Amino acid sequence: MTVSNSVFSAFSFITFILVLIPFPWHLEAWNTGTCLYMLWTAFGLLCYFINSIIWRNNAINWAPVWCDITARVIIGLSVAIPAASLCINHRLYCIASVRSVTRTKQEKYRAILVDLCIGVGLPVIAMALQYIVQGHRFNIFEEVGCYPFTYNTPPAYLLVWMLPIPIGLTSGTYAVMSIIAFRKRQSEFKEILSSNSSLNPNRFFRLMALAGVEVLCCIPLAITSIVLNATRGEVRPWISWEDTHWGFSRVDQIPSLIWRSDPSANVSLELSRWLVVVCGLIFFAFFGFADEAQKHYKLAFASVAKHVGYTSSGTGTTKIGSGVTSSTGYSFQKFKSFGKSSSSDAVSSRGGMPILVNQEVVEKRDSLDSFSDITSIKESEYDATELTPTSTSPFNTLKSVKTPNEAVDGPRSITPPASSTMDNSNRV
Template sequence: MADPTNALFSAFAFIGFIITLIPLPWHLEAWNSGTCYFMIWTSLGCLNQFINSIIWRGNALNSAPVWCDISTRLTLGVSVAIPAASLCINRRLYQIAKIHAVVVTRADKRRAIFIDSILCFLIPVLVMALYYVVQGHRFDIFEDVGCYPVVYDTLLSYFLINMWPLIFGLVSAVYCSLSIYSFSKRRASFNEFMTSNKSITVSRYFRLMALAMTDLLCTVPFALYSIWLNASVGVQKWVSWSDTHFDFSRVDQFPSVLWHLDQRTVVSIELTRWLLPVCAILFFLYFGFASEARRHYRVFFYVIAKPFGIKPPTKKPSGSAAGYASFTPVSVSWTNHCL
């Protein structure tokens, strides 16, 4: 029998997939590459978990092996990419807080996007590729959860896979501390920069800071807990490539009643997958109700409503134009009022 809470998770995962992408267009316009990568990876992670929770609801059958090969690598990529995106956000906030010059050139923006792309795209893809080195067998399937990566727990796996979230989280903590210090020392320069900068407002800056700090409070403790959990089972000795990949095509399948017997497995799996919808919802709470978001919602609403004759209200004319408008025919004035 399927776990009834799985339907709740499916709903939150799908909602997270949608709402995280809503602020994407105006962050793309502002060249906020770190924030954009955060949205894209979080949304992909939610979509991945949503699909898994639907396909394997109430079963642990190996019904989509190719999808599982993709899904397990995406799971690992997301676990690295979101902390990397948080690092990029903290790095940008620090650069703004310590700014000496008001002008930021297009070359500076391109350079920032290039560095963010290395951290948020190239490294996660590299981790997904290196996963094969320490992949014990093809994948596991947990009922109600879906495909799950299998990392053979050797010392090498900590350097190739497990260390990245912790490293990104610790570096983010340094940038976050430096941002707070620089902001307190250069408040006048900061205000001048914000006045002249169109890509980020004071409100958006502090919302990004709140998001980065929230993610930071989750990333480091969770990364440490994950490393401790893996190490507590017992780190295996690396023997050889053939030993690690022995019976590689095996797929272990775990019914819900079986994997729920191990409390550590339950905590690890549920915490891993629920963190993604939580990240998505927190992001939307920070950015989905901001002034620029409401402005875009208004524009989108009138684009959708235009075929039904609903149009945005026109601003009341002033000055000489107002005087001219007062002599317009009654029928035109009534039409303008309805518009």
């Protein structure tokens, strides 16, 4: 297991936790776009993390069903994260245009339905369309794990690699329209924010910054992916469905020694999975340092700490059952005294003069109390529009590469993928 793979496993798991902890409060606030962003990012991180552990030193097809699921998720991620950003930017535009601050319950349900159609429907459609140009079942790269395969043929550009571009253009259009609407209705916007405790200019502008990240990153990355596949990979003509799916059940297993020896394959595979980590870290960077978010992270940390035997007291941390006290609190344990001093009123540290101490009996709370506190937070304490980051499309900069000496039982040779679907096959 290489150092880079170990580092990725650690970062992917930590980012998975950071992204998933705030999910319940976003869900209660009806932040559909943010919830979709968090779910897709967290699911992608979980898949990559599990793959990096299972296939850390091998390329054996241990779990074919899991690989089928993982390959579908990777295909969906390239569309799902831009689609979630589209939902967020559309919501921003509605707020900036002063049309959706107060809505009826029916309007909220309709908005949620639209967001689900975009954030879930589009990725599912992308997964189905990719099957048309899926050359074989999937690939397994040592240390990376399961990965989808897309046959480099002209329909693949339209059905797979170009899909993030119209989504990104639409999302960017809403972002620009939000800025224009805000400038035109700046005075009205301030009045609306002052009348609504869940909104403030600082939170709104953080969302506007995320919208700018989407415009600046998503479309250029998608265009780069298309150019690299067209120039560095051999584009095969579409002959028929049977030709494209010939030997469909085949699973290519590539050791790390092979794909890491090819600079293009190395960069493509590492970049594809690290970009998902970057999406999670961007979310945390924009929203993890807000007052509400810090409160939720601290509550979650306190709950886990209590579960393993630690609890916060004053400004320090006390380990239950160890006699270690915080810097400002008293010990929760009875100290053993030396000599004949009473255990309730005296302590002798080294058998010398007894020292009087104050002793408090603290009832130990259940380890799940912190989560009860979390769920009891009122809806007014957090921002319905704050927690809605945008993102970049993480699987759009992969390059077409070729793997040497890969024998195939048929008229085609196997080469490692190079794009978001790692399409780099050659047919004889």
